[in-house]
Amino acid sequence: MAGTLSSTPRPLQSDGAIPFVVDELWGGLLDALAGVTGIELLGFPFMQRAYLAAVCVAVLGPLVGSFLVHREMAMIGDTLAHSAFAGVAAGLFVNSLFAVAVPPLLAALVVAAVAALLVQALIDAAGAYRDTSLAIVLTGSFAVGSVLLTATDGGIAVGIDAYLFGSLATVSRANVATLLAMSAVVAATVGAAYRPLLYVTFDEVGARAAGIPVGRYNRLLAVLTAVVVVGAMQIMGVILVAAMLVVPTATAAAIRGFKRSIAVAVAAGLFATTAGVTLSYLYDVAAGGTIVLVAIGGYAASTLAVRIGRN
Amino acid sequence: MTGVLEATEVSFTYGDRPVVEDVSLTVEAGEFLGLVGPNGSGKTTLLELLIGLRRPDAGSVRLFGEPAHARSTGRRVGYVPQNVSDAADGMPVTVREAVRMGRYPRRPFGRFDDEDRGAVDAALRRVGIDDLAERRVGRLSGGQRQRAFIARALAAEADLLALDEPTVGVDAESREAFYDLLGELNEDGMTIVLIEHDIGVVTTHASEIACLNRELYFHGDPAVFVETDALAAAYGGSQSIVHHQH
Numbered sequence: 216m217a218g219t220l221s222s223t224p225r226p227l228q229s230d231g232a233i234p235f236v237v238d239e240l241w242g243g244l245l246d247a248l249a250g251v252t253g254i255e256l257l258g259f260p261f262m263q264r265a266y267l268a269a270v271c272v273a274v275l276g277p278l279v280g281s282f283l284v285h286r287e288m289a290m291i292g293d294t295l296a297h298s299a300f301a302g303v304a305a306g307l308f309v310n311s312l313f314a315v316a317v318p319p320l321l322a323a324l325v326v327a328a329v330a331a332l333l334v335q336a337l338i339d340a341a342g343a344y345r346d347t348s349l350a351i352v353l354t355g356s357f358a359v360g361s362v363l364l365t366a367t368d369g370g371i372a373v374g375i376d377a378y379l380f381g382s383l384a385t386v387s388r389a390n391v392a393t394l395l396a397m398s399a400v401v402a403a404t405v406g407a408a409y410r411p412l413l414y415v416t417f418d419e420v421g422a423r424a425a426g427i428p429v430g431r432y433n434r435l436l437a438v439l440t441a442v443v444v445v446g447a448m449q450i451m452g453v454i455l456v457a458a459m460l461v462v463p464t465a466t467a468a469a470i471r472g473f474k475r476s477i478a479v480a481v482a483a484g485l486f487a488t489t490a491g492v493t494l495s496y497l498y499d500v501a502a503g504g505t506i507v508l509v510a511i512g513g514y515a516a517s518t519l520a521v522r523i524g525r526n
Numbered sequence: 527m528t529g530v531l532e533a534t535e536v537s538f539t540y541g542d543r544p545v546v547e548d549v550s551l552t553v554e555a556g557e558f559l560g561l562v563g564p565n566g567s568g569k570t571t572l573l574e575l576l577i578g579l580r581r582p583d584a585g586s587v588r589l590f591g592e593p594a595h596a597r598s599t600g601r602r603v604g605y606v607p608q609n610v611s612d613a614a615d616g617m618p619v620t621v622r623e624a625v626r627m628g629r630y631p632r633r634p635f636g637r638f639d640d641e642d643r644g645a646v647d648a649a650l651r652r653v654g655i656d657d658l659a660e661r662r663v664g665r666l667s668g669g670q671r672q673r674a675f676i677a678r679a680l681a682a683e684a685d686l687l688a689l690d691e692p693t694v695g696v697d698a699e700s701r702e703a704f705y706d707l708l709g710e711l712n713e714d715g716m717t718i719v720l721i722e723h724d725i726g727v728v729t730t731h732a733s734e735i736a737c738l739n740r741e742l743y744f745h746g747d748p749a750v751f752v753e754t755d756a757l758a759a760a761y762g763g764s765q766s767i768v769h770h771q772h
Contacts, residue, residue, distance in 0.1 A: 426601055
């Protein structure tokens, strides 16, 4: 995937405070850890960035995924990831056509957010047929992406692998900064809207009867999902990013208490992403796939443990 | 007595199929209204119209003196849905978390104060499930779950309890205890609107009865209801007769 470096995702913004956090605080911490433990790879700057991105993804996934999974909307993450892919393709297409520099991640974010609202509108209109709505938007988005990628003479197809499968090499300092900013926004939003989101997830009709504006929170959750998907896409890849919304949450499903289940899911996510990033570096295999395999391993182990505990 | 609910010539149509036609009824504070009717008679739709979950195609519903769909009325309504037994089966929500939701509309964020915590604890005790507070809702029996939803309404300090066939799938003994609890809450001043297919339950516990089959066939005293032919008229007009007539 070395050939993909030329088209690494560009940051949405740069901020003076974030390089300090990425390089000085986080980098310093891992440098010290590398010194103490003798684990060399903790000291490599690009691995430090990858670990920071891994931590962000581990926190973001369950924070939003817990609400999705328990509404049986696990597939919305996958749908919006494919919309994000269409966004990336559109960004690259516009750039190649008009010689402008629209950051592909920004295009991905905009398209995924619009798709999120579209999905929610389709669900509202169709009632129970959520699967169909999601499938239409998912395949439609991917179709748009593939058409746009091939519309110009293959030039922009270069580098698309990095978006499809994710890559540690694409985690530049600016990308980590973007991911950190997105994480802060998502965490703050979920923190502020936690109670209505939980009420709507647990009992949508009851929430509406209690005067909670259910439609507004449904749209908020959909847009938050779009933000998480675009943020996590860089290391996870479009095809696998939805796993981080679903698998750690499913791993923690047997916990008693919703808040605690989110905390346990974040812990499961942290284990999967850090172990996955490490294994991916050591064996030179795809980071996204390795993370998902570790996460699914954790899910299988926890499910088995719960079964044995019950018998 | 003050009017809690006032429906005036309410009609509602699904597509081109009229479900509720020209229904007018009032519910006074402290009343226990039992809503009966055959399957598909529009009971659930009428209840949803009454508490503002749907807006009528014609006519109007006023709840606590405001249009029923106004958000501000929500805090005063406790709704116990029909399929509580399926609700949130796999979700890691504890009974206490579910009851705390009753406080959410008045405290959307920020810490719970002593009053909030007191209301939650009192509600759990009132319905007799304080010992189950840390259990997952999905691990409760049908009857216990219904109590958890009632506790949520009590924690919300609701003035009106709306229940849609709450004891479907609940064993006979728990049903009896559940209706005794509803009776006690009603005696304490809670206004109740209950959909129930078992007419015996309604005539025993309710202070008023409304018999619906798209149109209102009867609204008044249960003792009078059993002596009229409203029941036969309402059920006779339907293909699906409920064999529960006592």
